[in-house]
Amino acid sequence: MKLASLKAGRDGKLIVVNRDLTKAVSADAVAQTMQQALDNWAELSPKLQAIYEDLQAGKLDDVAFDFDPTKCAAPLPRAYHWADGSAYVTHVELVRKARGAELPESFWEDPLVYMGASDAFIGPHDDIEVESEDWGIDFEAEVAVITDDVPAGITPEQGLDHIKLITILNDVSLRNLIPAELAKQFGFYQSKPWTAFAPVVATPDELGEAWKDGKVHLPLHAILNGTKIGAPNAGVDMTFDFGRLISHIAKSRSLMAGTVVGSGTVSNRGSKDGSCCLAEVRCLETIAEGKPKTPFMKFGDRIEIDMLDKDGKSIFGRIDQKVKQYHPPR
Structure with a gap:
C-alpha cells in the first residue's frame, strides 16, 4: 500500500x-x-x-x-517525534578520519541518535530556504521508517514489528554551523533546518525482497544539478538496522504512533557507488588530496533524491528541491 x-x-x-x-x-x-x-x-x-x-x-x-507530487506535503507534515540515527558507521568513521580523529570502538556497538525538529516537515518539491550560503548548505539522503505505538524496553526483533511505513528523505545540514553547536556538547539545533520527505510512504510489503532484516536493500540516488553524486546501497554497511534503532530510542520511554526514525546518511565503505551528502565527498577529497575542492550547495542549486525498484521505477516518488535564499522579516 x-x-x-x-x-x-x-x-x-x-x-x-x-x-x-x-x-x-x-x-x-x-x-x-x-x-x-x-x-x-x-x-x-x-x-x-x-x-x-x-x-x-x-x-x-x-x-x-x-x-501530482508537486502538490504533496511531507507524508506526515508534522510529527510528534523525529529521531535521526547515524546507522552507517562507515560514514562517521570517514568524517573523523578526514580530521585525523580516531573512531571510538563503542560507535560500532551503540547507535548514535539525535532528536530533531518535527513540528514542520516539508514536501518533496518545497525549496530549501537558507539565509546564508556561508552556513555550508548540504543535503543528506536517508531512508526512514514510521512506527505505530511502541512500548518501552522492546527488543530489536520486536522493534521491526512496529514499522508500518517506509520512505526516503533529505535531512538538510548546515555544515559550518555544526562545529560550534557540537562543541557545546548539547547536540544539533540551528544546524538542522527543514527536513524534506518523498511524496509517498509505502508499507514494507511493497518493497518485496528489497526489505530484509530491517534494511532497504536498494541504491539511494542523489543527483546535484544534473550530476550524480552517488547511489550507495542502503542495505549495505548499515551497522544498525531499523529494529535496533527503534529498540535503542525506546530503551527508557515508549514512542507514540507517527514516530519517524531516520537511518542517517546512506554510505558504503569505500564509496564505490558515490556518496549521499557533500560532506562525505569533501572528506574523501581531504584524505586523498589534503583539502576539499567540492563546494557546498549554493542558491539556485537543485538536488534530486530517489529510490528505484528492480524495474527502474520510483518507489516513493522523487525529492526535487532548489536552494533558495531566505529573507527574514525586518
Whole structure:
C-alpha cells in the first residue's frame, strides 16, 4: 500500500496512491490525515489496503485523479517525534578520519541518535530556504521508517514489528554551523533546518525482497544539478538496522504512533557507488588530496533524491528541491 498527503492545512489531506504513482484517491472515508491513520493503524490499515487494491484493479477509476507530487506535503507534515540515527558507521568513521580523529570502538556497538525538529516537515518539491550560503548548505539522503505505538524496553526483533511505513528523505545540514553547536556538547539545533520527505510512504510489503532484516536493500540516488553524486546501497554497511534503532530510542520511554526514525546518511565503505551528502565527498577529497575542492550547495542549486525498484521505477516518488535564499522579516 502507498499513501501520501496533499497540502491542506497543517496536517495535510490523506490520499491512497497506486503502485506506479500515477493515480490517487481520497482516503476521507477512512481517515482524513496520515496521523489519524497511524493513531488507529490496526483498525484503519485494512480499510486503506482495500482502497489501494481497488485502485490497483481499476475499480475506482471514476473517482481517481492524476497523482501530482508537486502538490504533496511531507507524508506526515508534522510529527510528534523525529529521531535521526547515524546507522552507517562507515560514514562517521570517514568524517573523523578526514580530521585525523580516531573512531571510538563503542560507535560500532551503540547507535548514535539525535532528536530533531518535527513540528514542520516539508514536501518533496518545497525549496530549501537558507539565509546564508556561508552556513555550508548540504543535503543528506536517508531512508526512514514510521512506527505505530511502541512500548518501552522492546527488543530489536520486536522493534521491526512496529514499522508500518517506509520512505526516503533529505535531512538538510548546515555544515559550518555544526562545529560550534557540537562543541557545546548539547547536540544539533540551528544546524538542522527543514527536513524534506518523498511524496509517498509505502508499507514494507511493497518493497518485496528489497526489505530484509530491517534494511532497504536498494541504491539511494542523489543527483546535484544534473550530476550524480552517488547511489550507495542502503542495505549495505548499515551497522544498525531499523529494529535496533527503534529498540535503542525506546530503551527508557515508549514512542507514540507517527514516530519517524531516520537511518542517517546512506554510505558504503569505500564509496564505490558515490556518496549521499557533500560532506562525505569533501572528506574523501581531504584524505586523498589534503583539502576539499567540492563546494557546498549554493542558491539556485537543485538536488534530486530517489529510490528505484528492480524495474527502474520510483518507489516513493522523487525529492526535487532548489536552494533558495531566505529573507527574514525586518
